[in-house]
Amino acid sequence: MRIVVLAGGIGGARFLRGLQQAAPEADVTVIGNTGDDIHLFGLKVCPDLDTVMYTLGGGINEEQGWGRTDESFHVKEELAAYGVGPEWFGLGDRDFATHIVRTQMLAAGYPLSAVTEALCTRWNPGVRLLPMSDDRVETHVAVELDGERKVIHFQEYWVKLRASVAAEAVVPVGAEQAKPAPGVLEAIAAADVILFPPSNPVVSVGTILAVPGIREAIAEAGVPVVGLSPIVGNAPVRGMADKVLAAVGVEATAAAVAEHYGSGLLDGWLVDTVDADAVEAVEAAGIRCRAVPLMMTDTGATAEMARQALALAEEVRA
Amino acid sequence: MRIVVLAGGIGGARFLRGLQQAAPEADVTVIGNTGDDIHLFGLKVCPDLDTVMYTLGGGINEEQGWGRTDESFHVKEELAAYGVGPEWFGLGDRDFATHIVRTQMLAAGYPLSAVTEALCTRWNPGVRLLPMSDDRVETHVAVELDGERKVIHFQEYWVKLRASVAAEAVVPVGAEQAKPAPGVLEAIAAADVILFPPSNPVVSVGTILAVPGIREAIAEAGVPVVGLSPIVGNAPVRGMADKVLAAVGVEATAAAVAEHYGSGLLDGWLVDTVDADAVEAVEAAGIRCRAVPLMMTDTGATAEMARQALALAEEVRA
Numbered sequence: 009m010r011i012v013v014l015a016g017g018i019g020g021a022r023f024l025r026g027l028q029q030a031a032p033e034a035d036v037t038v039i040g041n042t043g044d045d046i047h048l049f050g051l052k053v054c055p056d057l058d059t060v061m062y063t064l065g066g067g068i069n070e071e072q073g074w075g076r077t078d079e080s081f082h083v084k085e086e087l088a089a090y091g092v093g094p095e096w097f098g099l100g101d102r103d104f105a106t107h108i109v110r111t112q113m114l115a116a117g118y119p120l121s122a123v124t125e126a127l128c129t130r131w132n133p134g135v136r137l138l139p140m141s142d143d144r145v146e147t148h149v150a151v152e153l154d155g156e157r158k159v160i161h162f163q164e165y166w167v168k169l170r171a172s173v174a175a176e177a178v179v180p181v182g183a184e185q186a187k188p189a190p191g192v193l194e195a196i197a198a199a200d201v202i203l204f205p206p207s208n209p210v211v212s213v214g215t216i217l218a219v220p221g222i223r224e225a226i227a228e229a230g231v232p233v234v235g236l237s238p239i240v241g242n243a244p245v246r247g248m249a250d251k252v253l254a255a256v257g258v259e260a261t262a263a264a265v266a267e268h269y270g271s272g273l274l275d276g277w278l279v280d281t282v283d284a285d286a287v288e289a290v291e292a293a294g295i296r297c298r299a300v301p302l303m304m305t306d307t308g309a310t311a312e313m314a315r316q317a318l319a320l321a322e323e324v325r326a
Numbered sequence: 327m328r329i330v331v332l333a334g335g336i337g338g339a340r341f342l343r344g345l346q347q348a349a350p351e352a353d354v355t356v357i358g359n360t361g362d363d364i365h366l367f368g369l370k371v372c373p374d375l376d377t378v379m380y381t382l383g384g385g386i387n388e389e390q391g392w393g394r395t396d397e398s399f400h401v402k403e404e405l406a407a408y409g410v411g412p413e414w415f416g417l418g419d420r421d422f423a424t425h426i427v428r429t430q431m432l433a434a435g436y437p438l439s440a441v442t443e444a445l446c447t448r449w450n451p452g453v454r455l456l457p458m459s460d461d462r463v464e465t466h467v468a469v470e471l472d473g474e475r476k477v478i479h480f481q482e483y484w485v486k487l488r489a490s491v492a493a494e495a496v497v498p499v500g501a502e503q504a505k506p507a508p509g510v511l512e513a514i515a516a517a518d519v520i521l522f523p524p525s526n527p528v529v530s531v532g533t534i535l536a537v538p539g540i541r542e543a544i545a546e547a548g549v550p551v552v553g554l555s556p557i558v559g560n561a562p563v564r565g566m567a568d569k570v571l572a573a574v575g576v577e578a579t580a581a582a583v584a585e586h587y588g589s590g591l592l593d594g595w596l597v598d599t600v601d602a603d604a605v606e607a608v609e610a611a612g613i614r615c616r617a618v619p620l621m622m623t624d625t626g627a628t629a630e631m632a633r634q635a636l637a638l639a640e641e642v643r644a
Contacts, residue, residue, distance in 0.1 A: 049426050049427070049430055050426065050429055050430035050433055051426070079400075080398055080400050080419065082397075082398050082400075082418075082419035082420050082423070083401065083419050083420070083422050083423045083426065084423075085420075085423075086419075086420045086422075086423030086424070087423045087426065087427065089423075089448060090423065090424075090427050090445065090448050091448070092427050092430070100400075101398065101400035101401050101404075101419045101422075102400050102401070102403075102404045104401050104404075104419075104422065104426075105400075105401045105402075105403075105404030105405045105407075105408065106404070106408075108367050108368065108369070108401065108405065108422075109367070109405065109408050109410050111368055112367055112368035112410070115368055127408065130407060130408050130409070
């Protein structure tokens with residue numbers, strides 16, 4: 009079975025680990041969000057791609073969900089001693105190496121997709137990891153800070169400000185001009201199932217869908233497209249989905265997110281058991297819906313979520 | 327007193343520390359060799375400038391004489407895990423930060439001299455540290471390896487091969503087109519004394535002198551120019567001066583090095599007491615010469631060498 013997964017960072021990566029346990033024989037292609045990418049210290053940092061790569065490759069810091077295990081922070085300490093920031097972005101020494109290799113390969117002319125493939129030869133994530141695009145896309149967030157309207161990088165909004173202010177608008181800068189990376193449309197066209205993990209529907213899955221051609225390819229693939237709600241009990245399980253959903257005028261509810269994707273794109277939707285009363289509204293919107301436990305407390309629970317998603321896909325197909 | 331010092335790496339840096347103790351009130355400008363510079367992992371590494379900066383700024387690994395104290399090597403380990411080399415060049419995590427800042431500033435358009443000044447605002451080396459040139463100069467060495475003639479970067483010759491093969495030629499690539507960095511000629515013109523520490527006469531001091539304008543400015547400065555022999559008892563105190571001297575047809579003796587610089591450039595020359603019999607030949611070549619202890623065993627001994635050099639300068643001046 010060929011499965012295509014649109015993934016953000018931590019939530020997407022953890023879901024993928026469950027999916028690998030649930031469907032060990034499946035041929036999984038991950039289309040990773042690169043809208044969170046940022047240039048720091050002259051280096052190209054791809055947080056979501058790396059989180060997927062490290063998580064599936066056994067290098068992730070399990071507790072925090074991002075960054076490397078057994079990490080030290082000497083480079084960052086020294087950069088701070090030179091007065092070079094930002095200090096709010098936590099790059100560890102081992103993680104720096106990934107960005108150094110990536111930046112060197114990009115400077116040598118390799119596209120991000122080729123660089124990602126090269127990095128994955130070390131990590132063997134067990135999936136084919138593709139960036140959504142080789143073109144630069146950067147999610148920016150409009151906020152009001154100190155009485156002034158400012159447009160800041162998504163990482164500044166999320167990591168520095170901890171989403172403590174309202175997001176007035178979310179703009180994936182460059183998305184309109186971006187092309188899907190080589191292999192992305194082909195993987196979608198060849199998929200048996202397409203899954204949206206409980207990743208952020210605006211700044212993760214939404215950004216991937218903002219690359220012209222990807223949404224259309226998914227809608228036209230003619231295979232079940234099933235998503236899992238990142239909103240449980242009217243709040244995001246982790247992250248700031250509520251804040252960025254507000255920016256695009258969508259309520260932070262499991263049903264509203266399904267309707268935001270829409271029945272033209274989504275065939276099935278899993279909500280958590282606490283949101284069982286949303287099933288009716290989602291089905292009324294033309295999307296098959298089931299209520300199952302959606303907390304990724306461990307890989308076993310996550311694998312069960314993946315099984316439920318695949319089961320719903322087969323139900324849709326039949 | 328304004329002193330200009332032409333410095334390589336470890337030997338130059340240690341001499342400078344002695345000079346600071348010998349002449350704490352002096353206004354010292356260091357013209358640093360950049361011919362050892364190398365691009366590694368997409369980063370600009372300036373080993374000699376950094377050795378001077380770290381040594382005088384209190385950040386040097388005292389035992390090895392280069393690199394940072396309290397150093398870790400996680401970035402390098404990870405680069406190796408990605409299969410990205412070279413592995414033979416020992417860049418530590420803290421050291422990486424320096425190269426990251428430098429590379430970022432160079433990419434932003436700052437010349438190396440401005441970058442070096444910025445880095446020094448952190449280290450406060452107590453001297454004005456100028457690169458010999460803002461232009462790229464890279465010392466290459468012609469060798470015979472496995473029966474083939476190859477031209478390799480100086481760092482490959484020295485760090486990787488440990489100068490284990492003969493150097494057939496030493497070429498400071500780019501030197502002919504290079505211009506002295508801003509401030510270099512002005513510092514020389516304003517100097518009261520010019521010193522050549524016991525740095526390598528070919529690949530350190532020689533490379534600086536290869537930048538058009540610098541040798542001439544020193545010769546025409548009209549102030550005492552005094553050097554200290556890096557050769558003691560017909561062998562280099564450290565490094566591979568004998569190998570690279572052979573490449574330029576100069577014997578590895580204290581006298582031969584003085585004559586290689588020549589009386590047109592050099593006014594005074596210090597040889598070690600074990601080379602006292604060289605004094606006559608050096609003086610016959612028109613260079614005032616004294617035999618004094620030249621082993622930089624500690625800062626006290628090194629300060630005494632600096633005092634002797636300054637005393638010889640005054641003798642020459644009178």
